[in-house]
Amino acid sequence: MRARAGRLGIAGDVVFAGWRRRPADWIAGASACVVPSRHDAWSQTAVLAMALGVPVVGSAVEGLEHVLSGGRGIAVAPEDPQALARALASVLQGHVRTDLQAARRYAAKFTAERVADLYEQTYTELLGRPPTFADTAAPQSRAC
Secondary structure: OHHHHHHHOOHHHOOOOOOOOOOHHHHOOOOOEEEOOOOOOOOHHHHHHHHOOOOEEEEOOHHHHHHOOOOOOEEEOOOOHHHHHHHHHHHHOOOOOOOHHHHHHHHHOOOHHHHHHHHHHHHHHHHOOOOOHHHHOOOOOOOO
16 A cells, blocks of 8 residues: 555555554544445444544445445445545535434444443343253364
8 A cells, every 4th residue: 555655646645554542533533534345244433433423435335334324424335446436525525414413323322331231231131041052062063
């Protein structure tokens, strides 16, 4: 990617930040967040951007399509960089807007505290019931 940015003459305009412990610091205040996934069951990056009020443009793949549905973001065909560029340009130029309030409401369901509470509730329920045959059966070997 660095070499390509150099060939395109945009190396000075692109930051390859790598892993960041607090990604919200990088996403907050952005004009848009692009999630060009090929496979994505649920995008934590997209949901974080939505929580921060940043419009999201992403690929219509697997669960990411649902995350962006209902106007919460813009989903484009996967593996179509031109469609992704057009959608991003439309957002940046103000021709298309996402429903940031709906996006924030959706994202609010996935705070760390709420997810931890759901895990705790699930584990408590699992521990409170008697084991089933599947729990006690010897694991079957699997060929690799």
